[in-house]
């Protein structure tokens with residue numbers, strides 16, 4: 012999975028540079044986040060602007076990151092969801108779990 | 123087939139607003155051109171900027187328009203070909219028949 | 234005029250084919266003649282149920298063995314769209330599963346619930362040594 | 374690991390399905406594991422030969438009758454990709470056609486020549502009452 016990772020003010024932003032987040036590639040995101048947690052980084056912003064499709068494995072990877080971040084007193088937030096990706100969070104009621112922002116600026120300010 | 127037709131200085135510009143020009147929809151373009159010829163309009167610019175795919179029927183429709191325009195002392199020119207559409211003209215050697223311009227401005231000036 | 238479309242696909246038991254098969258579901262949604270609803274939504278939903286069902290066949294039934302293969306068929310008529318995913322694994326009790334509630338913080342277990350939510354009828358059948366997850370969507 | 378992909382599609386005898394089937398060829402090109410060449414080009418070429426061959430089956434063999442149906446199969450192995458388009462028409466002499474030269478100003482007759490140019494092997498076979506246009510592309 013192609014991920015673009017950058018850091019500012021102790022917040023790590025992960026841009027998922029894939030059209031699809033599914034059972035084929037979501038494991039990569041999960042592992043990448045685990046590595047960041049190991050490095051003591053626990054404030055993550057996942058930028059989904061390029062993602063057009065997410066399945067239950069993709070959601071699962073995000074839930075994993077969310078739980079790990081919270082357990083470390085950090086947080087995982089999401090931004091830039093395309094409308095159909097947003098619907099997936101509603102379908103699974105995960106929009107009540109995640110903080111979701113329209114833009115990365117708004118998300119970064121909220122940490 | 124969605125076509126956007128506009129006219130300036132006796133030149134009719136037809137923008138093909140479809141991803142595909144194939145046996146399913148090329149007949150529409152051909153008929154539209156015949157109607158223009160009937161109205162005495164015989165200088166046509168076909169703008170293919172939105173076309174990602176063209177098959178032999180699509181090429182056939184353009185050849186038909188080309189012949190009719192020439193027979194009426196007018197001309198049919200093409201502009202804004204995406205690279206893979208351009209290759210189709212080379213594959214069939216039709217790039218030697220049509221005048222092809224990178225932009226509609228350059229094409230319009232050439233009439 | 235009545236419309237009957239049949240697509241049958243067999244690929245190696247690898248998740249890298251999920252995207253291709255999901256896309257076939259999407260194009261089908263865009264092409265269906267009689268559908269009156271939101272086509273973009275139908276396209277996403279078919280992509281999704283195909284992805285969920287195939288991922289289960291690949292990862293659970295075939296235990297991720299990349300030398301196996303996995304098969305799916307899609308049939309659309311004027312009335313219904315039926316997706317069948319075939320596996321030769323041990324099978325599972327889908328009715329039991331349908332009763333379980335996924336917790337918000339569960340990392341997995343959302344595939345089958347999604348399929349139940351998006352499709353009008355879901356069955357898991359056994360025919361000989363083959364299991365078939367059969368998912369039907371009414372088209373009007 | 375060896376790769377075997379099989380796709381079998383039957384649709385009504387109507388040109389509106391050309392786009393969907395062409396797209397399936399494109400996704401396949403993007404997914405093939407072992408292909409070393411230009412994938413975008415392969416995608417266009419598969420889209421194109423599928424479109425040309427199916428349009429012929431729909432318009433010539435089935436004479437545009439929308440109540441008939443048309444079938445295509447695509448098989449990819451590590452070595453070859455084989456497209457078969459089935460029709461139940463009167464057939465035609467493809468070898469004869471292959472010899473004809475298309476004139477620059479011809480409005481039609483470019484379909485079969487395009488198929489010959491882009492595919493490595495092209496046959497038109499008769500099996501019982503069915504004709505099969507079989508087009509093979511070597512993948513390396």
Ligand SMILES: Nc1ncnc2c1ncn2[C@@H]1O[C@H](COP(=O)(O)OP(=O)(O)O)[C@@H](O)[C@H]1O
Nearest residue numbers: 289290293294322324325341342343344345346
């Ligand atoms: N085709 C199948 N063969 C065997 N077991 C399956 C199959 N599909 C689903 N299952 C079982 O059902 C469980 C729930 O599936 P699902 O809701 O898709 O969630 P997940 O795949 O994330 O576990 C799986 O963990 C598996 O045990």
Ligand SMILES: Nc1ncnc2c1ncn2[C@@H]1O[C@H](COP(=O)(O)OP(=O)(O)O)[C@@H](O)[C@H]1O
Nearest residue numbers: 429430433434462464465481482483484485486
């Ligand atoms: N499946 C087929 N059944 C019967 N005739 C066919 C078939 N495919 C092609 N032909 C014949 O071959 C001719 C040339 O086909 P083609 O090169 O695709 O050009 P076009 O379709 O533009 O005429 C057709 O006009 C038709 O007479």
